[in-house]
Amino acid sequence: MTLEEQKEQLKKELKDAGIDLFDKIVPIMEISDNKVLSDRFSTGFKVFDEAMDNGFKVGDLAIISGQPGVGKTTFAQTLTYNLCKNEVPCLWFSFEVVVSELKKKFMKMGIDQEFMTYVPRKNISSNVEWIKERIERGLKDFMTKVIFIDMIDNVTPKENKPGDLREQTLKNITKELKDIAIEQEITIVLMVHLKKTDLYKEPDMSDIGYSGGIAQLADYVFMLYKEPTKASKLKKEDISGIFEETPLIVKIEKNRETGKKAYVKTTFNNGKLIQLEENLEETLNKQNYEY
Secondary structure (H helix, E strand, C coil), X not given: CCHHHHXXXXXXXXXXXXXXXXXXXXXXXXXXXXXXXXCEECCCCHHHHHHCCCXXXXXXXXXXXXXXXXXXXXXXXXXXXXXXXXXXXXXXXXXXXXXXXXXXXXXXXXXXXXXXXXXXXXXXXCEHHHHHHHHHHHHHHHCCCEEEEECHXXXXXXXXXXXXXXXXXXXXXXXXXXXXXXXXXXXXXXEEEECCCCCCXXXXXXXXXXXHHHHHHCCEXXXXXXCCCHHHHHCCCCCCCCCCCCCEEEEEEEECCCCCCEEEEEEEECCEEEEEECCHHHHHHHCCCCC
């Protein structure tokens, strides 16, 4: 019997005997500094890392939100690319885009055979319990530390309760995923739709669809929207042909770690987002767009 198996057997025996070594009140100074406090994963964007005190940490639940088609998946893949460059293995659950298309997008970014991103061979379920089992397998086999789920609308909670409204269901899913992030000592990044608003309007957390529970439980909320331009003001009803050329603004709307907001202006390059300016907040404060 391995050491891990012996530990699990001892835990079971203690639990069966009604003894829980963790169910105690102890002085805070007896709590050891563990991975939850030390492990950090850089986003690859200097402004965000500074605002987040050096990036994501294990136990975090991050939300990426924006209008359909604005670039949520591309931003998530860019984060994945940056994390893998820093040797942080990632696991993707792609319920919006087929895995072969996801692979093509990563290849466009310039990945190689050593790219440390993993996926279930087939999504046979979207239940949180099934996702948790795959996360545990990814940790065991590949030490995957950052988990991307695209997107929450496709996920089902462990238990569907009759009569639950959509807002409550999404809150339950978010809570279950947050619990998994803490329990497994990983970071989970979850993509979420916005309510239907102007593509060029700077969104906030109240614009998240069924926002109450989702935003409340998140450690970070990233919002994506297109930079307002003269063209966008004149052509709100027809934005065809200017989507790719218009810079995409990514902002940290919620930051439980430090409370700091941060903005990054990006553009599309070789399939990923690259930063155009380091300090966008000052630029935004000087601008006065009329809608």
